[in-house]
Structures are given as C-alpha cells and as structure tokens.
Amino acid sequence: MPAFAALSAALHVALLGVWLDLREPIPEVDIHAAATRLSLNLLPPQPLESPRPRSEPDPDLSFVQEKVGSDPIERSPASAPRHSTVGSDPIHSNSMTGEEKLGSDPIERSLGPAPGPSFESPRAESAVPSGFDPVRPKSAIVEEDLGSDPVGPVTAEQLAVRVHEAVQPYFEYPLLARRQGWEGEVRLMLRVEADGRLSVLRVLSSSGHRLLDRAAVEALDRLARLPDARGLPHMGMETELPVRYRLVDPA
Amino acid sequence: MFFLPFPRRAGVLLAAGFVTAFSSFTQAREAVVVTATRTAQSADQALAPMVLIEREELERLQAADLGEVLRLHAGLDIGRNGGPGQATSLFMRGTDSNHTLVMIDGVRMNPATIGGAAIHNLDPELIERIEVVKGPRSSLYGSDAIGGVINIITRRAAQGAQADASASAGSHGSNRFAAGWSLADGDFRYGLRASVYDSDGYAPLTASPIEAGHERVSLDAHAGGRIGALDVELSHVRVSGNTEYVDSFTLALLDQDFLNTVTALRLEATPGSTWVTRLRLSEIRDEIDQNQGVDFAHTQRFAVDWQNDVQLGRAQLLTAGIELMREEADVVSFGSGFDEERDIAAVYLQDAIELGAHRGQLAARHTDYEGFGSHVTWDAQYGYLLTEATRITAAVGTAFRAPDQTDRFGFGGNPDLAPEESRNVEFGLRHRFAPAHGVALQVFQNDIDNLIEFDFIGTGGMTNLGEARIRGVELGYDWASGPWRLISAATLQDPQLRSGGQLPRRAKRSLTLGIVHDAKRWQLGADLLATSSRRDSGFSDVILGGYTLLNASALLRLGDDWTLRGRIENLFDRDYALADGFRTGGREARIELAWRYGAGTR
Numbered sequence: 001m002p003a004f005a006a007l008s009a010a011l012h013v014a015l016l017g018v019w020l021d022l023r024e025p026i027p028e029v030d031i032h033a034a035a036t037r038l039s040l041n042l043l044p045p046q047p048l049e050s051p052r053p054r055s056e057p058d059p060d061l062s063f064v065q066e067k068v069g070s071d072p073i074e075r076s077p078a079s080a081p082r083h084s085t086v087g088s089d090p091i092h093s094n095s096m097t098g099e100e101k102l103g104s105d106p107i108e109r110s111l112g113p114a115p116g117p118s119f120e121s122p123r124a125e126s127a128v129p130s131g132f133d134p135v136r137p138k139s140a141i142v143e144e145d146l147g148s149d150p151v152g153p154v155t156a157e158q159l160a161v162r163v164h165e166a167v168q169p170y171f172e173y174p175l176l177a178r179r180q181g182w183e184g185e186v187r188l189m190l191r192v193e194a195d196g197r198l199s200v201l202r203v204l205s206s207s208g209h210r211l212l213d214r215a216a217v218e219a220l221d222r223l224a225r226l227p228d229a230r231g232l233p234h235m236g237m238e239t240e241l242p243v244r245y246r247l248v249d250p251a
Numbered sequence: 252m253f254f255l256p257f258p259r260r261a262g263v264l265l266a267a268g269f270v271t272a273f274s275s276f277t278q279a280r281e282a283v284v285v286t287a288t289r290t291a292q293s294a295d296q297a298l299a300p301m302v303l304i305e306r307e308e309l310e311r312l313q314a315a316d317l318g319e320v321l322r323l324h325a326g327l328d329i330g331r332n333g334g335p336g337q338a339t340s341l342f343m344r345g346t347d348s349n350h351t352l353v354m355i356d357g358v359r360m361n362p363a364t365i366g367g368a369a370i371h372n373l374d375p376e377l378i379e380r381i382e383v384v385k386g387p388r389s390s391l392y393g394s395d396a397i398g399g400v401i402n403i404i405t406r407r408a409a410q411g412a413q414a415d416a417s418a419s420a421g422s423h424g425s426n427r428f429a430a431g432w433s434l435a436d437g438d439f440r441y442g443l444r445a446s447v448y449d450s451d452g453y454a455p456l457t458a459s460p461i462e463a464g465h466e467r468v469s470l471d472a473h474a475g476g477r478i479g480a481l482d483v484e485l486s487h488v489r490v491s492g493n494t495e496y497v498d499s500f501t502l503a504l505l506d507q508d509f510l511n512t513v514t515a516l517r518l519e520a521t522p523g524s525t526w527v528t529r530l531r532l533s534e535i536r537d538e539i540d541q542n543q544g545v546d547f548a549h550t551q552r553f554a555v556d557w558q559n560d561v562q563l564g565r566a567q568l569l570t571a572g573i574e575l576m577r578e579e580a581d582v583v584s585f586g587s588g589f590d591e592e593r594d595i596a597a598v599y600l601q602d603a604i605e606l607g608a609h610r611g612q613l614a615a616r617h618t619d620y621e622g623f624g625s626h627v628t629w630d631a632q633y634g635y636l637l638t639e640a641t642r643i644t645a646a647v648g649t650a651f652r653a654p655d656q657t658d659r660f661g662f663g664g665n666p667d668l669a670p671e672e673s674r675n676v677e678f679g680l681r682h683r684f685a686p687a688h689g690v691a692l693q694v695f696q697n698d699i700d701n702l703i704e705f706d707f708i709g710t711g712g713m714t715n716l717g718e719a720r721i722r723g724v725e726l727g728y729d730w731a732s733g734p735w736r737l738i739s740a741a742t743l744q745d746p747q748l749r750s751g752g753q754l755p756r757r758a759k760r761s762l763t764l765g766i767v768h769d770a771k772r773w774q775l776g777a778d779l780l781a782t783s784s785r786r787d788s789g790f791s792d793v794i795l796g797g798y799t800l801l802n803a804s805a806l807l808r809l810g811d812d813w814t815l816r817g818r819i820e821n822l823f824d825r826d827y828a829l830a831d832g833f834r835t836g837g838r839e840a841r842i843e844l845a846w847r848y849g850a851g852t853r
Contacts, residue, residue: 173287210524
C-alpha cells in the first residue's frame with residue numbers, strides 16, 4: 001500500500017508543519033523580564049479555590065505581553081453576542097448575570113444527571129437567588145448593573161460584570177484538554193480601552209496547562225471589543241478575569 | 252454515585268462535545284467557568300455507541316469474573332462451558348467470539364494462539380471501569396476489533412492514602428478475599444492489590460456428576476510519578492490459578508494451570524502546549540498448561556505503541572501513532588504443535604473535528620503482518636446536534652481479524668490464509684427528554700467476509716470460506732428519579748451466515764433491565780436478563796432455549812467504613828444452558844463484607 005504510506009507520510013509532515021506553525025507566533029520572551037513586569041503590578045487577592053496555582057506565568061504565555069500598548073486589531077465574529085439595551089425590568093440584585101446564564105443553560109439542564117452525591121455539577125456552585133427570572137434578557141441585568149446613570153463612570157465591579165457577560169460565548173474547551181482530563185483556573189489581566197477594545201495584558205497565574213491558558217487568551221482575542229463601552233474612562237481600565245476550566249462526569 | 256452504566260454512557264455520548272461557559276458571579280472577580288464532559292479513556296470514541304460499567308456497579312454485581320458482568324448487557328452474548336473459570340466466549344453484536352478486542356489499560360490481551368481473550372480469568376476486584384465500544388475499531392486498534400472493543404481500566408491511586416479489604420462467600424463453595432492499598436502524594440503514586448478467589452464449582456457436564464473447581468490469585472501493582480516534564484508509570488497485572496474441567500469424551504476430571512500477565516511501562520510528555528506524546532512498552536502472557544498431559548498453549552507478546560495527540564487550531568484533534576508488536580505462539584495440542592513468532596507493524600492516523608453542531612471523525616490504519624502482508628482499515632463517523640438534547644450519527648468503518656496461529660499452523664492449518672474482513676454501516680439517534688431520562692437508538696449492518704472455517708469438502712483444511720451479514724437494532728433507555736435508577740437495553744439482531752443459518756450462540760433478541768433504589772443507608776437492586784433461543788453450533792441442530800433470569804442485590808452501609816452486600820443470582824432457579832451439554836449454576840447466593848478507608852470513603 002504505497003499510496004497509504006505516502007498519504008501517512010504526507011500527513012505526518014503536514015502535522016509537524018502545523019505544529020511548528022502553531023508554535024511560531026509565540027515569541028520567546030525572557031522569563032525574568034516577564035517576572036519583573038509582573039512584580040510591578042499589585043495582584044488582586046487570590047481566589048479561595050485555585051487549582052494548581054503557579055507563582056509565575058509560563059514563559060510560553062509571555063506572548064500576551066506583546067499586546068501591551070499595541071493596538072489590537074478589531075475582529076467582529078459573525079456570532080458576536082447580542083447586546084441590546086432594550087427592556088430593563090428592574091431587578092434588585094447585581095449578582096444575577098451568572099445565575100441567569102446558569103439557569104437558562106440548556107446543556108447542563110438537559111444533559112446533567114439527576115442530583116447525586118458525587119456529581120460535581122457547576123450548578124452546585126451557587127444557588128439561584130429568589131426573585132430569579134429566567135425570562136429576563138441578560139442585557140437588562142447588565143443594564144441594571146450599570147446603575148441608574150448609564151453615562152456615569154463605570155466601577156471596576158461593573159466592568160468585570162460586563163466583561164463576564166461579553167466573553168462567555170467565546171470560550172471553548174480544547175479537545176486535547178478534554179482527552180487528557182486537563183482542568184484548572186487561569187487568571188488574566190485585561191485592559192479595556194475607552195472605546196471598548198479589549199486586550200489581554202498578561203497571565204497572572206497559569207491553569208497549569210498551557211493549552212488552557214492559551215485557549216482563554218484566544219477567546220478574549222476573538223471578542224476583541226466590549227459591546228458596551230459606555231462610561232469607560234478615556235484612559236481605559238484594567239480588570240482581572242479568572243477563567244476556570246472544569247470537566248464534569250457524564251450523566 | 253451512579254452505579255448504572257447506561258446513564259453515564261448516554262451522557263458521554265450526548266454531552267461529549269458540548270462546552271458551556273457561564274459566570275458564577277455572586278461576587279466580582281469570580282471565575283468564568285468553562286465546562287465540558289469528560290471523555291472516555293478509549294481514545295476519542297465520543298461518537299461510537301458505548302457501555303460504561305463503573306466500579307460501583309461492579310461492586311453491586313459481586314461477579315466472579317468479567318463474563319458474568321458483561322452478560323448483563325443486551326447484545327453481548329455469552330457462551331460458557333460450566334461454572335467459575337470454565338471457558339467463556341463473548342459474542343459482541345452477533346460477531347464471532349474472536350471478533351472482540353479486549354485490552355487491559357489499553358494493552359491488547361487477546362491470545363495469538365486461538366480464540367478470544369480469557370475473560371473468565373479476570374477478577375472484577377482489579378477493575379475500576381469497563382469501557383465497551385461497539386462497532387468496528389480496527390482503524391485505531393488493529394486486528395480483532397470487528398464486533399467492538401472492551402477496555403478494562405484497572406484501579407488507580409486517588410490522591411491521599413487509601414486501603415480497602417473485603418471477604419465474600421457464596422454458593423458452590425465460592426470464596427473471595429481481596430485487599431488493596433494505594434498512595435498518591437504530590438507527583439508520585441503507588442498501588443497494590445490482591446484478590447484470592449476459589450470455588451468448588453459445580454458439575455459442568457450434564458452427563459456427569461463430577462464437580463470442577465477453580466482457584467486463582469489476581470495481583471495488580473503500579474508505581475508512577477512525574478519526573479521533570481515526563482510522566483512515567485510502571486504497572487503489572489497478573490492472574491494465575493488452576494481450573495478443573497471434565498473431559499467430554501472420557502468424563503475424567505482433568506485440570507489446567509493458567510497465567511495471564513500484562514506488564515507495561517508508560518511514558519507521557521507534553522512537549523508543546525498542543526501536543527501530547529505517549530510511549531508504551533508492554534508485554535503480555537497468556538498461558539494454559541494441561542496437567543495430565545503435555546498439552547499447552549502459550550502466547551507472549553511484546554508491543555511498542557507511540558501515540559501522539561495534537562490539537563490543531565480550535566476544532567481539530569489529530570492522533571497519529573505507530574505500533575510494533577512481536578508475538579510468539581507456542582502450542583502443543585493432541586501431541587502436535589507449533590512454535591511461531593511473527594512481527595506486526597502498524598501506523599494509524601485519526602482526525603476528530605468539532606465545528607458548531609457538527610462532529611466528525613476520520614481514522615485509518617495500515618497494519619503489516621508478517622505472514623499475509625498488509626491490511627488497511629478505515630473509519631468515518633459523523634454526528635450532528637439537532638438540538639442540544641438530540642444527536643444523530645452516521646458511521647461507516649472497516650475492520651479485520653488476522654488469522655491466528657492455530658488457523659495457520661494448527662490442525663488443518665493454512666499459512667496462506669487472508670484476514671477476515673468486515674464493513675459496518677450504522678446510524679444512531681440519541682435524545683434526552685430530561686436530565687435523567689433519555690433514549691438511544693442504533694441501527695447497524697455488519698458484513699463480514701473471508702471468515703476462516705474448516706473446509707470439509709474442498710481443501711480439507713482452514714479456508715477463507717464464510718460470509719456473514721449481521722443486521723441489528725439496539726435500543727437503550729435510562730431514567731433516574733430521587734433514589735431510583737433504571738436502565739434498560741434491548742437488542743434485535745439477525746446474525747446470519749450468507750449461506751443460510753443463524754450464527755451459533757447468538758440470540759436474535761435480548762433484553763436487559765436493571766433497577767436500583769439507593770437510600771443513604773441501604774440499597775436494593777434487581778437485574779433482568781431475557782434472551783431468545785440460539786443455535787448451539789454450526790455442526791448440530793441443537794437449539795438452546797430462550798430464558799429469562801432475575802437477579803437481586805442488596806447493600807447495607809454499616810457506618811462510614813463498612814459495607815455488607817448480598818446477591819441472589821437466578822432468583823427463580825431457572826434451568827437454562829449457555830452451551831449444549833453444559834450446566835449453569837442454578838440459584839446462587841453471595842454475601843460480602845467490605846471495609847474501606849481513606850479518600851474514597853463515603
């Protein structure tokens with residue numbers, strides 16, 4: 001079967017080529033420089049639960065440093081999340097964004113197993129507060145989070161809510177990570193310009209798996225711009241975004 | 252815990268590929284949580300129909316061996332020449348008994364001498380999980396994977412120190428004592444487990460009152476750790492013992508010693524963030540030595556498997572590997588024998604793609620066998636998510652079985668035999684009505700050519716003669732509510748030789764149903780197994796009658812560390828046969844006391 005052997009060889013070469021190609025855009029950056037850079041920034045308090053924390057970012061991920069100060073190219077994915085400002089039914093909790101998403105998540109709902117002692121369902125992470133209304137559009141909640149004065153300056157917390165809301169549809173769980181059972185939490189420091197442009201300044205702490213760190217950075221790259229830029233100071237803002245990758249046992 | 256395999260299986264199949272991201276935002280700075288379903292260890296078989304049997308289910312069944320576990324799943328027919336330790340054949344999806352590849356932690360254990368893997372020697376005490384993947388898998392695993400693949404995953408150390416022990420007793424003078432210890436500390440892990448089983452057995456032959464006993468010692472040891480960027484693990488599984496049997500012609504009580512070992516060294520590294528490379532060196536032995544004569548059958552196989560998984564962009568996972576094997580088959584049977592060694596080399600490539608609602612998988616493997624040349628197998632699978640709760644799949648794939656050394660050099664042997672070849676086409680539909688309530692439907696047609704048979708009329712030896720077509724429908728249903736779990740599977744199949752006649756020992760209809768009520772302190776369960784009639788062999792007109800069996804299980808948790816289990820097999824003492832001329836065990840009772848300490852304690 002020479003044809004097959006040739007095909008196999010070609011695919012192996014292609015594979016190697018693609019792999020090299022994948023590595024190519026990641027410039028090697030001096031780890032000491034990265035560490036110095038990191039030390040100049042006050043780290044926000046560590047979250048209570050941080051699996052496999054790392055004291056310093058992975059050198060391979062220092063490519064995100066390149067983005068500092070650079071002008072990110074704006075990319076508008078066809079499936080950009082809708083963001084409407086219509087309909088702002090008042091709601092008295094600014095903690096609803098995640099719950100809303102959670103409650104309306106058809107996958108976990110429809111595929112998760114029955115409640116059982118061993119099932120680590122993400123649903124278990126926080127209870128849905130009373131007054132929760134799954135019908136309300138997300139935008140209403142974000143709107144509420146911004147307070148009654150939408151043109152007023154945005155607080156760090158409000159910005160974090162907005163970022164959370166906007167980035168969710170962009171995350172993927174890489175196939176290789178799923179095959180390998182890789183999990184972990186990566187913490188990113190983001191910069192949001194006055195016009196909503198978004199860039200990853202650096203990885204504050206790695207998930208322990210470079211592929212996951214990279215997937216998180218790439219998800220934010222795809223978002224490129226925050227849909228709602230109102231109230232952002234003209235000098236821009238920085239915010240921290242922890243992204244936790246978790247595998248759940250099938251039903 | 253979910254002890255029923257089917258709900259897990261349905262979850263794997265349907266949920267695999269779903270990724271959800273949501274923010275749990277009760278406080279600022281909380282994480283965006285990205286979740287996905289854990290995939291099975293049998294490479295990436297997310298699109299293939301699969302049965303997962305978990306540890307808790309194995310404990311509930313208190314089975315003496317793997318054969319007793321597998322028979323409770325529709326579409327897995329069992330032929331058995333008597334009680335514990337007696338030769339057991341597995342027919343998956345209507346294919347032959349040597350058409351199922353059985354692996355221990357990914358290492359092939361099928362013998363090179365003759366027949367299928369010795370599932371009657373495998374003690375469930377060593378097993379953490381069983382993954383049964385149905386359909387052709389030769390494009391990844393090579394020979395024998397025509398009906399499917401069974402990957403047995405042994406128990407591994409969880410974080411911390413753990414220990415457990417159990418003692419059980421049952422009908423026919425059966426006893427088992429098992430103990431295990433494991434420690435995982437930081438980067439290192441160790442585990443040791445032993446199980447001693449013995450049974451007086453019962454009279455296997457209907458023609459003789461002589462009982463045939465069985466005893467075996469099963470051991471599993473592993474040690475692993477992270478050394479720099481490399482994960483290294485050395486493991487050894489060893490099952491040895493003695494089985495008595497009654498000679499069908501002389502009715503004399505004979506016995507044989509057996510040995511099955513799997514030794515493996517695994518190295519794994521992640522050289523780039525998107526590339527995982529694995530090297531596995533393994534050796535297996537499968538030995539039977541007859542104690543009243545000189546007959547024996549020995550297989551020894553060395554294998555090197557180098558597998559690479561590469562994430563390509565966002566949506567593709569490429570798997571490429573090389574497998575090299577050298578197997579020696581040394582047999583003396585009825586005074587004549589052979590000692591043959593052969594080399595096998597293979598390259599394989601698989602690409603899994605996920606794009607929106609589409610799932611695809613392409614795989615191909617080129618296997619070169621010293622003896623008959625090379626063989627190419629391929630496999631294409633496609634899945635589409637109609638909704639987030641409904642998935643349809645289509646798959647076509649080829650598989651093969653290389654002639655074993657008995658086919659080639661045994662009685663009537665023919666060294667020029669070609670491999671048996673199959674082509675399978677199937678469609679599947681899965682839907683979940685609710686989180687704990689779902690159905691699965693699978694329709695398949697498997698055409699197998701070049702079946703190796705003894706040609707009484709023409710060549711007077713082994714010849715690529717037979718052709719078979721197996722068409723089947725598999726239906727699965729699972730439901731859970733509060734403390735209740737129910738799982739049911741039904742198979743309707745038509746395993747036919749193209750020349751006419753139903754393939755022996757394979758039922759056209761089988762139904763299995765398991766129901767369990769799990770309260771905190773206790774658990775009650777029942778298993779139903781119903782099977783239609785089967786032909787006993789291709790050489791006789793004997794029909795083995797259909798039968799329905801009901802088994803019951805009970806569990807009582809005595810505090811945190813102790814558990815008492817009981818089980819009654821064949822509650823209504825039904826008289827049935829798995830092979831003509833051989834008995835089955837009648838009503839059997841088992842009781843077990845188990846102790847568990849450490850992280851795994853409930």
